Amino acid sequence: MIDLLMPTIAQGLLWAIMALGVYITYRVLDIADLTVEGSFPLGAAVAASLLAGGYSPWLAFGAAMLAGMLAGVATGLLHTKLKIPALLAGILTMIALYSVNLRVMGKANLSLLRVDTVFSIMRDIGGFSNAQAVLCVGIVSSLLIGGLIYWFFGTEIGAAIRATGFNPQMIRAQGVDTNFTIILGLLISNALVALSGALVAQNNGFADVGMGTGTIVIGLASVIIGEVLFGTRSFKNCIISVVLGSIVYRLVIAAVLQMGMPPNDLKLFTAILVAFALSLPLIKSKLGLRKAVK
Amino acid sequence: MLRVENICKTFFAGTINEKKALQGLSLHLKPGDFVTVIGGNGAGKSTLMNSIAGVFPIDSGKIIIDGNDITKTPEHKRAKYIGRVFQDPMMGTAAGMMIEENLAIAARRGKTPGLKWGLDSDNQTWFSELLQELDLGLENRMTAKVGLLSGGQRQALTLLMATLIKPKLLLLDEHTAALDPKTAAKVLALTERIVNRDHLTTLMITHNMRDALRCGNRLIMLHNGRVIIDVEGEEKSRLTIPDLLKMFEQASGDMLDSDRLLLS
Numbered sequence: 223m224i225d226l227l228m229p230t231i232a233q234g235l236l237w238a239i240m241a242l243g244v245y246i247t248y249r250v251l252d253i254a255d256l257t258v259e260g261s262f263p264l265g266a267a268v269a270a271s272l273l274a275g276g277y278s279p280w281l282a283f284g285a286a287m288l289a290g291m292l293a294g295v296a297t298g299l300l301h302t303k304l305k306i307p308a309l310l311a312g313i314l315t316m317i318a319l320y321s322v323n324l325r326v327m328g329k330a331n332l333s334l335l336r337v338d339t340v341f342s343i344m345r346d347i348g349g350f351s352n353a354q355a356v357l358c359v360g361i362v363s364s365l366l367i368g369g370l371i372y373w374f375f376g377t378e379i380g381a382a383i384r385a386t387g388f389n390p391q392m393i394r395a396q397g398v399d400t401n402f403t404i405i406l407g408l409l410i411s412n413a414l415v416a417l418s419g420a421l422v423a424q425n426n427g428f429a430d431v432g433m434g435t436g437t438i439v440i441g442l443a444s445v446i447i448g449e450v451l452f453g454t455r456s457f458k459n460c461i462i463s464v465v466l467g468s469i470v471y472r473l474v475i476a477a478v479l480q481m482g483m484p485p486n487d488l489k490l491f492t493a494i495l496v497a498f499a500l501s502l503p504l505i506k507s508k509l510g511l512r513k514a515v516k
Numbered sequence: 517m518l519r520v521e522n523i524c525k526t527f528f529a530g531t532i533n534e535k536k537a538l539q540g541l542s543l544h545l546k547p548g549d550f551v552t553v554i555g556g557n558g559a560g561k562s563t564l565m566n567s568i569a570g571v572f573p574i575d576s577g578k579i580i581i582d583g584n585d586i587t588k589t590p591e592h593k594r595a596k597y598i599g600r601v602f603q604d605p606m607m608g609t610a611a612g613m614m615i616e617e618n619l620a621i622a623a624r625r626g627k628t629p630g631l632k633w634g635l636d637s638d639n640q641t642w643f644s645e646l647l648q649e650l651d652l653g654l655e656n657r658m659t660a661k662v663g664l665l666s667g668g669q670r671q672a673l674t675l676l677m678a679t680l681i682k683p684k685l686l687l688l689d690e691h692t693a694a695l696d697p698k699t700a701a702k703v704l705a706l707t708e709r710i711v712n713r714d715h716l717t718t719l720m721i722t723h724n725m726r727d728a729l730r731c732g733n734r735l736i737m738l739h740n741g742r743v744i745i746d747v748e749g750e751e752k753s754r755l756t757i758p759d760l761l762k763m764f765e766q767a768s769g770d771m772l773d774s775d776r777l778l779l780s
Contacts, residue, residue: 250702361603378629381613385621387612394676397595397626 228353230476233359234469236425237440238420239367240418241448241468242461244441246411249460250375252387253301255408256312256438258415261293262321263434265416267326270334270429279340283420288417289326293319295383297407316434323431330431356425363421367414368461374410375457383407404505415441436489439496464467518545518568519716523577526704526739527627535658537563538574539741544629545685545717549748553721559738561721565689568719570594575697596626599678599716601671601691608674611663615654615673616726618662619643622677646676650706668699672706680711686711688720692727737770 247255265286272282286467293315300311324330344355374380385393386403394400415437422430448467454460474495479485545551555561567574570591579587582599582744590729602608611616620635620643640658647655650672654665662670671691678686688707692700708731711718722728728735734748735755744767747755 374631376634377631378624378634379631381617381621381634382629385610385613388612391602392610393621394592395595395598395600396621396624397592398629399590400591408564410688 225409226480227473227475228357232353232360233358233425234472235364235420235465236333236421237418237472238360238465238468239363239421239443240369240415240437241441241444241464242371243411243414243418243443244408244438245464246414248442248445250384250387251404251407251411253308253404253408253437254312255297255411256309256437257293257297257315257319257408257412258312258437258441259434260316260323261290261412261415261434262290262419262422262437263323263429263431264293264319264326265419265421266429266433267323267332267419267431268416269333269420270423271326271328273337273339273424274332276338279338279343279424283340283417286416286420287413290412290414290419293416294408294410294412295405297412298401298408299350302404320431327429327431332425332429334424334429339427340421340423359421363417363466364452367417368465371457372461376466379406380386382397394510413499436492439489439492440471443499444471444495446496446502447471447474450499450502476496517547517549517582518543518719519570519578519580520564521570521580522546523567523573523579524575525567526575528760529540529575537741538567540577541738541742542577543718543736543743547717548715549734550711550716550718551720551734551736552728553719553736553738554723554725554728557736558623561738561742562689563741564738565687565719565721568685569598569600569687577687597684598687599625599681599685600687601674601678601689603690603693605667605674605694608677609662610668612661614659615642615647615662615665616640616658618673618677619646619680624683625677625683646680652674666699668695668703670749671695671699671703671717675703675707679716682714682716684717684718686720687719688722689722691724707731725759725760729757729760730756737767739764744768753754 229284231452240258244258255257269286272285273279286399297311297315300306300314307330327511340359341352341355342433344350344358345352348355350358375384382393382398383403383406384409385400393403396457401495444467445464447470448463448465449460451470452459452463452466475488478491483491519543520543522540522542523538524540526629527535527537528681533708541564542562553561553564554647566572568579570586570589576589578585584597586594586597600608616635620639644655645660647658652672654669654673662673665673675691695703707720711715718732720732729752733752735745735752736743737745745763
């Protein structure tokens, strides 16, 4: 049981970086950004290609984030300059990225088995076990990224991005270009999603062009589970909730697999879980109403 | 201070819904002018406001503020000169952010935001004093989210935000229309206090003729996208509602069609 617990939590932490990216678009900017379905494998593809070419994991992470930023900017430009609805803009970038990812890797699947990854290096040099290495990287990156997000969204620019999500009219009247804040938000979000993709690919030992399917749903599941279980009192609270939500999501998945659910049904299960979580406010108010009547 | 020259704006041009909202409207505001704007439905009041604020581009004409031609300047860049309060109390503030965060954003109006921490502790006392003047108890709720405030409180806060950095021009677009009469009177009194204290050049749309006559030093009435009545000073202060109605009929050759304007 413990053997299973540690890698599951570690996995949750690696995916939490993606969930934080989804939080930035879905909750802060109030945009459901489907770009993540493409930028997650993009980060994996870029990192895997560089690692397979013998480059250092640091460079791989940097390049993956840069690629994710470009993907976010592409969606941002489609949405703000060409006035394409955000949802559709994200879908367009996502589809385009499928081809881009194939080009980056040269094929549909790139193995990292005999390649130095951040985890294998920690194993070889630091003497960590694989599970310890993943947990370590997961904790450090979640703390670092979570801290950076907290700092950034407390700055003047960060406040302007948050205000854009709440009320674009208001922040324009205060002199901020909302096209700029939307593009910047999408850029940051997709950089994080790509970074998460790069981490997950190294943990899985491969990058696959299809590994992005369902990214948005997993991200939403983490955000909503986190919010429901751990609260949304302050911005700091929200960030912590999202990270914990990602861990809980992985624990739930591990539990249902352990109980014998076929892995092929996983995405169906996740979709139902998210649909249920998204309808919680309605269910709650209905229940509250019934109680009030009684 | 504000010079609007011969501006035109047509919505849905070339379609069956074509609406000529502004038809060569000109207006010149001197520094410190407090102008109330009235007019029937579709007279062009809001279109005038939104044209000045830059919500949409105008078809022709010129808009100049304090010597700067802003006709082609995007909305967010005009914020440097213009403070705005909207009809909808929800429009002027970010509901999910704290009162002090909203004020901090307003304190940077027209400046490019940087990577400094958004909340400046030096500003706290300043904000607190200003909130105290509102007399709504908000100074003790600086960290409360704005979404928790009532419509009147939010509108008072928006007014404070619009005037925190003294604007060259204050635009008030029926900013008391969505409030209950008592709250509306309070917000209007606050408006007069701030405008008079800071000698703000102000353009205030109102649907209330009494308010239009009582407030400010000048009154204009719009009809079919033009200014048809423009009175100021002595002449304005002697004006009554029946006078105004007579003037309207003479100027437009029409009866006033707005029930809202007449009944309020």
